[in-house]
Amino acid sequence: MAAPNSQLPAVSGNPNIVPKKEDEEEQDAFAIERERLARECKAIEEKYLKEEAVRFKKYEADMRQELIETYFSxxxxxxxxxxxxxxxxxxxxxxxxxxxxxxxxxxxxxxxxxxxxxxxxxxxxxxxxxxx
Incomplete structure (x- = not known):
């Protein structure tokens, strides 16, 4: 009787357990790192957008005040x-x-x-x- 995956070596004498290839392990590590970086980028982008909204509101208030002082004085x-x-x-x-x-x-x-x-x-x- 032949092992299920006879082309791959068996682990610890158990013919049903086949070790992962190194490429698959690297791909999994890259996928995990890519997800982590995507979360960090999203958090940084959200923080930047909030700061930008605050800056825009301040700029808008300053311009409104300047226009009122200039044209409605x-x-x-x-x-x-x-x-x-x-x-x-x-x-x-x-x-x-x-x-x-x-x-x-x-x-x-x-x-x-x-x-x-x-x-x-x-x-x-x-x-x-x-x-x-």
Whole structure:
């Protein structure tokens, strides 16, 4: 009667126990190591994504604050007040649109200077009329 796997040597005289090949053992070791590395990579990736989400939320909050301070404040691009007077019930009045200084700063300055010159001329004319 021949052993079941007559081509492979028997272990300890028992014909039913056949030793694993070294290649299979190495493949098993590589598979275990590959699974361990995959778990580590997944854990590192999850940690990175959580940190990235926190950084993004901080960046988003900072940008929101900067936009609110810039575009929804009562100052123009040069730091001057946009609103010239406050009317009934706290309603503020402005001569120019609040975004005009951001859209075209040069034209905004020219308009502002032209108005300042005309206002100065008007006030001196009124003073001269009162003195006469």
């Amino acid at each position: 009562d100052k123009d691009i040069f730091g001057d007040k946009i609103f010239e007077e406050t009317g009934i019930d706290g309603i503020k009045a402005a001569r120019y649109a609040g975004t005009e200084s951001y859209a075209d700063p040069i034209a905004y300055l020219q308009k502002k200077e032209a108005f300042a010159k005309s206002a100065a001329n008007t006030s001196t004319d009124i003073l001269l009329q009162n003195l006469s």
